[in-house]
Amino acid sequence: MGITSPEKMAEEENRNSINLTRSLTKKIIAQDAKGETAQNAILELKKTMSRNRQSAQVESLERLKNVMLDETVRKIHIAQETGASNWLTCLPIRAKGFSLNKQEFVDAVALRYGWPVEGIPKTCVCGDPNNVDHTMTCKKGGFVCIRHDEVRDLTASMLREVCRDVSTEPTLLPLNGEHMQYRTANTANEARVDVSARGFWTRGQRAFIDIRIFEPMAACHRRISLEAAHQKMSRVKSEVMEIGFEMSTMAASHPWSSLRPAGWAPRPSASIQD
Numbered sequence: 001m002g003i004t005s006p007e008k009m010a011e012e013e014n015r016n017s018i019n020l021t022r023s024l025t026k027k028i029i030a031q032d033a034k035g036e037t038a039q040n041a042i043l044e045l046k047k048t049m050s051r052n053r054q055s056a057q058v059e060s061l062e063r064l065k066n067v068m069l070d071e072t073v074r075k076i077h078i079a080q081e082t083g084a085s086n087w088l089t090c091l092p093i094r095a096k097g098f099s100l101n102k103q104e105f106v107d108a109v110a111l112r113y114g115w116p117v118e119g120i121p122k123t124c125v126c127g128d129p130n131n132v133d134h135t136m137t138c139k140k141g142g143f144v145c146i147r148h149d150e151v152r153d154l155t156a157s158m159l160r161e162v163c164r165d166v167s168t169e170p171t172l173l174p175l176n177g178e179h180m181q182y183r184t185a186n187t188a189n190e191a192r193v194d195v196s197a198r199g200f201w202t203r204g205q206r207a208f209i210d211i212r213i214f215e216p217m218a219a220c221h222r223r224i225s226l227e228a229a230h231q232k233m234s235r236v237k238s239e240v241m242e243i244g245f246e247m248s249t250m251a252a253s254h255p256w257s258s259l260r261p262a263g264w265a266p267r268p269s270a271s272i273q274d
Helices: 006-020 022-029 039-065 070-079 102-113 132-137 143-159 226-240 266-273
Strands: 164-168 195-198 206-214 251-259
Touching: 006 022, 006 039, 039 070, 070 102, 132 143, 143 164, 143 195, 143 206, 206 226
Parallel strands: 206 251
Antiparallel strands: 164 195, 195 206
């Protein structure tokens, strides 16, 4: 979680404190009440200490990765994704769903680091042996749809605060003999996307947003980097979403990919920050 041990950091932090307060200490000893402390020098010293501290943490992490299992290293990369640690630092606001009870917190930490989750059935409803990875990918378990719908509803809720004409699962324009570039394009008469909002990028323009949640520990994703997995999911969504967007110059499509538990691809991350 990035929580450092005070016992291990005490000596280094004591030296940092001495260096930061050295000029002030000299003035106190000399009883110099008129002297001024060079704030710019202190600020630069703080930046140097921060860089050194971060470099030491990165080196320590790299040493640990060399002795860790590949699955554990993968979990660490997932935890370093943009937004994957926000739930640990946000305020526990009950109305926003951020107030976790003891069991929810323990389970969330176990999912974060790949530890065993207690209480899950040994056999899935589909008949296969059950574990955390299977639970997150099984189409009969319900978690696939639940995770997707939660992100969809949260995205729509955030867009309603800044955009107009926000709707979930809007129907796209029907096809009238148009030829699609990709064979995987959704050509159904009632094709839908997850969220649409007007004025998201350009005034008066309607943006269509489709969300794809994927399990980074699934067998098809374990051998590729998280960045490559995000790009793969966005590319697949773009091909499926081809229908309906080039028929109107006042529409724009945006495939968003997200991994479990909370990582974002670069595109939605930048959009949400903006």
